[in-house]
Amino acid sequence: MIFNILIKSILFTFIISFVIAEEKALTGDCKEIFDFFESRNKTSSLTGCDVNSDGKVTALALKSYEITEECVKKALSYNTITKLQYNKIGATPGHDPEYKLFPPEIANLTSLEELSFSYSGYRIYDRTGISAGSLKVSKSLKKLSINGFIASQSNIDDISTLTNLEYLDLSYFNRPAEKFNFDSLKNLNKLSTLELKNEGFVPLDTMPEVVYSSASTLEQLTIVGHKIGSITDQFLKLKNLKHLDLRGCELSNILDYVKDLKNLEYLDKISNISI
Numbered sequence: 001m002i003f004n005i006l007i008k009s010i011l012f013t014f015i016i017s018f019v020i021a022e023e024k025a026l027t028g029d030c031k032e033i034f035d036f037f038e039s040r041n042k043t044s045s046l047t048g049c050d051v052n053s054d055g056k057v058t059a060l061a062l063k064s065y066e067i068t069e070e071c072v073k074k075a076l077s078y079n080t081i082t083k084l085q086y087n088k089i090g091a092t093p094g095h096d097p098e099y100k101l102f103p104p105e106i107a108n109l110t111s112l113e114e115l116s117f118s119y120s121g122y123r124i125y126d127r128t129g130i131s132a133g134s135l136k137v138s139k140s141l142k143k144l145s146i147n148g149f150i151a152s153q154s155n156i157d158d159i160s161t162l163t164n165l166e167y168l169d170l171s172y173f174n175r176p177a178e179k180f181n182f183d184s185l186k187n188l189n190k191l192s193t194l195e196l197k198n199e200g201f202v203p204l205d206t207m208p209e210v211v212y213s214s215a216s217t218l219e220q221l222t223i224v225g226h227k228i229g230s231i232t233d234q235f236l237k238l239k240n241l242k243h244l245d246l247r248g249c250e251l252s253n254i255l256d257y258v259k260d261l262k263n264l265e266y267l268d269k270i271s272n273i274s275i
Helices: 028-039 069-075 104-108 153-159 183-187 233-237 254-258
Strands: 003-010 013-020 046-051 057-063 083-089 114-120 143-147 167-171 193-197 220-224 243-245 266-268
Touching (some): 028 046, 028 057, 028 069, 057 069, 233 254
Parallel strands (some): 057 083, 114 143, 243 266
Antiparallel strands (some): 003 013
């Protein structure tokens, strides 16, 4: 079997996929990783890989449905990885995945700049959390996407230490209780993109401070499914905002503020009260 590897990044979304082709075989570290997975009949868990001109792996995509701990350890033993996508798959009626952790080896990837960690599964209610301390990853990280997990306060506090983040997507990284808050994220002051989407868990009732701590750099803001109610004059600090999505936030005074955001190119205010 001969593979060609294609890596694409679209709108800061991590898409890494294998493309079957005849003209080019896997090379370098990617071939070594693939051979390791193939020898254990786990190639379905390796969904993408790319190398640089020296044959060193720089981007990797894994899914957990059939993956084993030894495969995780092997794949994440390469410190040249700058982009990582990991899809955790939940149990189905016919299969219960063997490996269920947030891989601790991710913390050892000191060159990591982009990390996407998502959950997909047959049972939505089967979603789990991420162990405390697991998100203390490389300070070089610039883009972080976590989708489909139940958040803990320690997770948020760990993320707040990643002060070089420019892109933060916590879509459906669900807030389990009212005492849980995003306050520590105000340490992040380089964000150009922030996404906080709620899915049936405890919604926010005020705009999180991280929105204003990144006021000078924030260009895209998505806060969906929360109960913000109203916004204040602080919103006028977002002079560079180009994309604003506040669907379902029950806001009563959006237009009082967005009319003064001169760089705004996109506004979605559906399901808000009295626009």
